[in-house]
Amino acid sequence: MIELNNVHKAFGDNKVLRGVNLSIPKGTSMVIIGGSGTGKSVALKSVLGLVTPDSGTITLDGEDVTKADRDAFLARFGMLFQGGALFDSLPVWQNVAFRLLRGTLARPRDEARDIAIEKLRRVGLKAEQADKFPAELSGGMQKRVGLARAIAAEPEIIFFDEPTTGLDPIMSGVINDLIREIVVEMGATAMTITHDMTSVRAIADNVAMLHDGVIQWTGPVADMDGSGDPYLEQFIHGKAEGPIEAVR
Amino acid sequence: MNRITSFLAAIGRNVLAALAMLGRVSLFAARSFSHMIRPPFYPRELASALLQIGWLSLPVVGLTAVFTGGALALQIYSGGARFNAEAVVPQIVAIGMVRELGPVLVGLMIAARVTSSIAAEIATMKVTEQIDALVTLSTNPMKYLVVPRVLAALLTVPLLVAIGDIIGIAGGYSVAVKSLGFNAATYLHNTVNFLEIRDIVSSLVKGAAFGTIAAIMGCYYGMHSGRGAQGVGGATKGSVQAAAVLILAANFVLTGVFFSL
Numbered sequence: 001m002i003e004l005n006n007v008h009k010a011f012g013d014n015k016v017l018r019g020v021n022l023s024i025p026k027g028t029s030m031v032i033i034g035g036s037g038t039g040k041s042v043a044l045k046s047v048l049g050l051v052t053p054d055s056g057t058i059t060l061d062g063e064d065v066t067k068a069d070r071d072a073f074l075a076r077f078g079m080l081f082q083g084g085a086l087f088d089s090l091p092v093w094q095n096v097a098f099r100l101l102r103g104t105l106a107r108p109r110d111e112a113r114d115i116a117i118e119k120l121r122r123v124g125l126k127a128e129q130a131d132k133f134p135a136e137l138s139g140g141m142q143k144r145v146g147l148a149r150a151i152a153a154e155p156e157i158i159f160f161d162e163p164t165t166g167l168d169p170i171m172s173g174v175i176n177d178l179i180r181e182i183v184v185e186m187g188a189t190a191m192t193i194t195h196d197m198t199s200v201r202a203i204a205d206n207v208a209m210l211h212d213g214v215i216q217w218t219g220p221v222a223d224m225d226g227s228g229d230p231y232l233e234q235f236i237h238g239k240a241e242g243p244i245e246a247v248r
Numbered sequence: 249m250n251r252i253t254s255f256l257a258a259i260g261r262n263v264l265a266a267l268a269m270l271g272r273v274s275l276f277a278a279r280s281f282s283h284m285i286r287p288p289f290y291p292r293e294l295a296s297a298l299l300q301i302g303w304l305s306l307p308v309v310g311l312t313a314v315f316t317g318g319a320l321a322l323q324i325y326s327g328g329a330r331f332n333a334e335a336v337v338p339q340i341v342a343i344g345m346v347r348e349l350g351p352v353l354v355g356l357m358i359a360a361r362v363t364s365s366i367a368a369e370i371a372t373m374k375v376t377e378q379i380d381a382l383v384t385l386s387t388n389p390m391k392y393l394v395v396p397r398v399l400a401a402l403l404t405v406p407l408l409v410a411i412g413d414i415i416g417i418a419g420g421y422s423v424a425v426k427s428l429g430f431n432a433a434t435y436l437h438n439t440v441n442f443l444e445i446r447d448i449v450s451s452l453v454k455g456a457a458f459g460t461i462a463a464i465m466g467c468y469y470g471m472h473s474g475r476g477a478q479g480v481g482g483a484t485k486g487s488v489q490a491a492a493v494l495i496l497a498a499n500f501v502l503t504g505v506f507f508s509l
Contacts, residue, residue: 074386085381099385
């Protein structure tokens with residue numbers, strides 16, 4: 001269970017998170033939606049310790065994430081970054097097997113390569129892509145490599161940051177289906193941030209809408225359409241008129 | 249009166265900003281040194297940095313040194329002729345290259361070639377979230393990115409300086425023997441006899457210091473770059489400027505330490 005309690009974060013005068021409260025039960029898929037610049041990425045990065053909240057607590061299974069042993073804590077996580085964040089200087093298989101080649105999870109090189117190729121197959125990429133460099137791959141392929149890297153060490157918790165941004169609708173569908181399949185198959189806890197409503201419906205068990213630095217609405221994905229919340233209504237239907245200002 | 253106060257305040261602000269920057273860089277350097285002696289270590293990254301910083305810098309270092317040594321011989325010969333001191337060419341080329349021009353020029357070439365490349369690479373990794381990705385993969389960016397580069401520069405730049413010194417002296421020798429009519433054996437004899445151990449040690453120590461400065465500045469600016477292409481450009485430009493100025497300042501201090509005693 002991941003819990004955010006009254007989390008605040010400001011960058012200078014810009015108060016991004018103004019008291020975020022959110023619970024993500026173990027083994028469920030939570031999708032956080034919200035407009036650009038509303039703090040979705042900051043919330044996600046706060047959990048991982050990439051951003052330090054100004055106040056509030058974030059706990060994982062009851063333990064304060066800021067006090068946990070970093071290596072052991074991060075070993076439980078996998079993350080798919082918005083742009084893939086693949087290491088340009090390493091071939092695809094070494095990107096996927098990065099965690100398996102060094103640190104506490106290190107394995108023999110051949111074994112790590114075999115696991116990387118198996119994970120690449122799992123996300124629909126052929127073994128011959130393994131020795132290419134990230135720059136030689138299309139955007140969709142890079143996302144899939146990023147997904148393979150996120151699941152390579154079979155983490156308990158996987159974060160997805162805008163998994164379908166920049167992809168065509170068909171590739172977005174492929175990535176959404178892969179994420180759903182993998183999360184169910186691995187029994188992982190997933191936290192996704194997106195503003196792609198197709199992704200929300202494909203990936204989420206629960207949805208939280210972040211607006212103005214707080215969770216405006218949260219509930220099961222099935223309740224989203226009949227929520228009656230004017231902010232959520234405006235967002236999911238993409239209306240210019242409503243309580244959310246179009247110009248921010 | 250108001251203008252004078254504003255002027256002094258502006259100077260004060262800049263001095264404080266420069267001192268704060270120096271403090272941050274010093275802390276960054278201290279952190280990178282502390283990580284050098286604590287596992288995990290990344291030998292593959294170190295090997296790659298040794299290749300990039302050391303081996304691949306050899307051509308530019310060699311060319312810089314050979315032309316500098318040759319030009320130095322010509323200058324000393326023509327300058328020395330004004331007071332009948334043409335014969336000191338071997339000694340001055342040797343001392344000039346080993347004590348001063350070898351380390352400084354190699355340091356500046358490393359700042360141009362290596363500092364810029366480190367800053368641009370790490371800054372690009374930062375803006376494309378590769379550094380965040382490293383953290384999520386349980387890898388400390390200081391250990392994985394900074395330590396191998398700083399260690400590689402610390403180890404290879406003194407060697408590059410030694411090679412640059414030799415090539416520079418060889419450049420002076422070629423010009424002196426082929427164009428200025430010096431006797432080859434006498435030239436070499438004068439060069440070898442004139443140099444002291446202290447000259448060579450100072451050259452190598454300067455090399456180690458300049459290499460460390462070059463790598464630290466590249467890493468520091470890269471890790472603290474702003475967003476987007478402008479951030480990467482700014483980090484690259486700032487790193488080379490800072491490295492060049494710090495190398496020249498360190499050269500002044502080290503020269504004082506070695507030769508004013």
